[in-house]
Amino acid sequence: MNLQNRSPSPKCCRNPACGKSFTPQRLGQAVCSPACALATKDVHQVKARKAIADRERREIKVRKERLKSRGDYLREAQIAFNAYIRARDQMAGHACISSGKPLDWSGNQTDAGHYRSVGAAPHLRFDERNCHAQSKQDNRFLSGxxxxxxxGLIARIGLEAVEALEADQSVRKYTIDDLKAITAQYRAKLRDLKNEAA
Incomplete structure (x- = not known):
């Protein structure tokens, strides 16, 4: 059999917008026309630029992660915890823990207030019994x-639980891994709450 006289078999154009069947005129031809070649080149360039941008974003994220201090992880964990507390109390329909007044859930008027403050009892900062939705007025301007x-806390969780909180003088040191786990835990709990409400 003479291979030089053999005619090329029809191919499908690689331009995603075209897809026509064509007979290649030269070896390695992948598209049916110069217009499709330009269009395919543009598609490949866009994909290449997107891949480069994605890689750069991942690298920046890794670099930022390496630069984080323990304080940064602590802030992230506190934000996730506080968001969960506010959502928990909103879903339960609770009023302000201290004043008993209805809370304004629109905007940024509700805090996650700690009974024993984070400064006085840092070991209780992530204790759900110690933190409840509270108006900004009571939490910030009336020192809690x-x-x-x-x-309000006795009415909500009982005198025995309140006395246990008041008596808790344990020392807890949170490592970066602990803080990452707390952040992940409360983000997941918040997602679950939102899924239940939907």
Whole structure:
């Protein structure tokens, strides 16, 4: 059999917008026309640029992760925890833990207020019994409104649990791995709450 006289078999054009069947005129021809060649080149360039941008974003994320301090991880964990507390109390329909007034859930008027403050009892910063939705007025401008907070807390979780919180003087040191786990845990709990509400 003479291979030089053999005619090339029809191919499908590689331009995603075209896809026509054509007979190649030269070896390695992948598209049916110069217009399709340019279009295919543009598609490949866009894909290449996107791949480069994705790789750069991943590299930046890795570099940022390496630069994070323990304090950065602590802030992320606290943000995730506080978001969960606010969502938990909103779904339950709770009023402000200290004043008993209805909370404004629109905007940024509700805090996740700690009964024993993070400064006084850092080991209780991620204890769900110690943190409840509270108005910004009570939390920030009335220093947590501790007396009324205690009354509301007893009504919500009971005197025995409140006394256990007040007696807890344990020391907890959170490692970066602990903080990453806490962040992931509370993000997952928040997602679950939102899925239940949907």
């Amino acid at each position: 409104n501790a007396v009324d907070y205690r009354i």
